[in-house]
Amino acid sequence: MDDFDRLLYEGAEQIPVDAASALEPPKPWKGPLNRICLGLVLITITLNFLGLDQILPAIGTVLLWLGLRSLRRENSAFRFAYVCATLYAVLCFAALLAMATPLDKWLAEVISMEWNTMDGTMPFHTVVRMGVLQTMLALSVAGLWQGLKEVFRSAGQEPRAGAAGGVAIVEFLLFPLACIGVSGWLSAGIVLIIYLVLLWNLYKISRSLDEAGYALKPAPVRISDGKAAACWLGVLLAGVLILPLGFSSLPVPAEPMEYGDSSAQTELQEHLIDLGFPEEVLQELSEEDIARLSGAYGVTLKNWPPTAAEDWDGMPLVSLFEVPVSDPEYGYRMVYLARFVWEDVGRIPYYTEGIAVAADYHDTFAWLTYMDGHLAWTEDRTAYTAPLDLQVREWKYYTADFSLPKHPDGGVVYGYVFWSGVPSIPGIPTYFNAAVTVAHREIPWLYPYELPSDRVLQYPWQEHISHPWHTFYHMYLLTSAQEGEYEQYARD
């Protein structure tokens, strides 16, 4: 100790009287408790705009963990709460990191079960994740409640930690409420009441410690709160930036393509060419695909865009082939082929593509087949094909999400989607609409991760370029007519 230190001690001794009477003693519980309470508020009450529904819970999770870290050595209940908060933070951050990848899509493929709520359905894996996280959070608050009671007892006072118990009960209740999915005014009312109760209880927790809180002894730390928070949030930020580089694309399972060459096929091909089917497109199709067009009595081709547009970079050219075919059972049926051509693949970094096809907007058909389709390309002079995983979404749409192969020969990849249907009123020519929407994303970073099909279905009627998405939509006017009448009614 030097002279100046001695002066500081002496000076502090002779504090002016008015200053001394207003001097509030330090409150050792205030820092940890404030962090815990603010953390719980940020975790539980989320704001769904500007990404705050991810940012605020992440910050809240770190604050809760920091608060309980300071109290962990005080008693066994606080230790339990700290362990639960650590598990919660790890799981919560893992969930936030997973949101930077298409993990939800993969999990939905593995676990196809869904949970029914009053609001709609939820993937079962989402319910499990939510349940584990909410239970961990509620357990850590329950630990906090018991820990506070112990603090009061050790101070020789009657426990007054009921507010923390109230918060624990609220946190336990939130999960079953989310599972039930109560909607409308009832939901808003219940949630509002719960939040108000929660806030009031959190305020009371801090107040209740005004006397017994001095018995708390925060534990020493090796890493300061600021650095620990920076570590948690830094890992999250780094993960959100790095994970999409490896996991944001949706590779398709490529298989070498086999071509057949039978004489019957050649006959059918010649017939189709006579009807106006482009020869070069027929050459791209497999034997099985061409066989779908057997019995054709007309061909109509619709291209979109009619000519390449300036802002079409990265988007496929879409052609729709309408082929009416004779059917021994129903008289005739309509076969459709949507053909997609991606050019310059490899020059432009392609990350994810999405297509959505609505075959029949106005329920013109008695029945429609399931859509099926595939991608085709050549690489090192070997032809490859990969099936498209077409899913029925929102009744009318078939959607597929995928990433294009990285190095196709000539930079060209083709996509084909087939479907057919029988009209509800056979024999009467009918016009109807079908829609094709395509979406394209060129950068890997998008948080939270969004499937192209989700994007398309969110804005099915819009054509726009909204970074990082390019989305284009086209409605086709199609015709259904029997042989002899089709040529008269069909429109290009």
Added chain:
Amino acid sequence: MDHSELIRAMQERRKEALPQFQTAFAPLVKYIVAPILPDERDREECLSDVFLRAWDAIPDYDPSKGTITAWLGTIARNTALNRRRGVERRREDGPPDEAMPASGDGPEEAALKAETVRSLWRAVYSLPRRDRDLFLRKYYYYQSTAQIAAEMGCTERAVEGKLYRIRKRLQDKLGGVYRG
């Protein structure tokens, strides 16, 4: 009984209020006394002294001038410091505690020191809130670096660094012979 009722009961000299007052504020008094008096027995005796002094002084307590915790905190700190001085005086052969203020200055020296103290407090109150709190913990409440670090959620090294910077700022503000 809430704080205001308890204080009123104490001011009205109702003896049944004293045990309740002690139960409510013992953690606060122990918290303030502990860093000043390392010996457990001294602390226990000091605790009784503090509540005795509080009982005597509480009729003069004016809630408009400060909270009960600030008032009681000041009594606890002063009582603990007096006890520590007494312990030091009794320890005839022991080395003097460097943290304890020296006493026995002449009138001229005392006047000079009083002026320095006034300058010091002006400088302390010009510090940012967090720095001022840190200064008070260290030099007013005699808290150890370890205790400050744990309560502020940082490492001892970080606290030492902050205290070093605070000392530098105070030295600069005080100027003259105190500038390092």
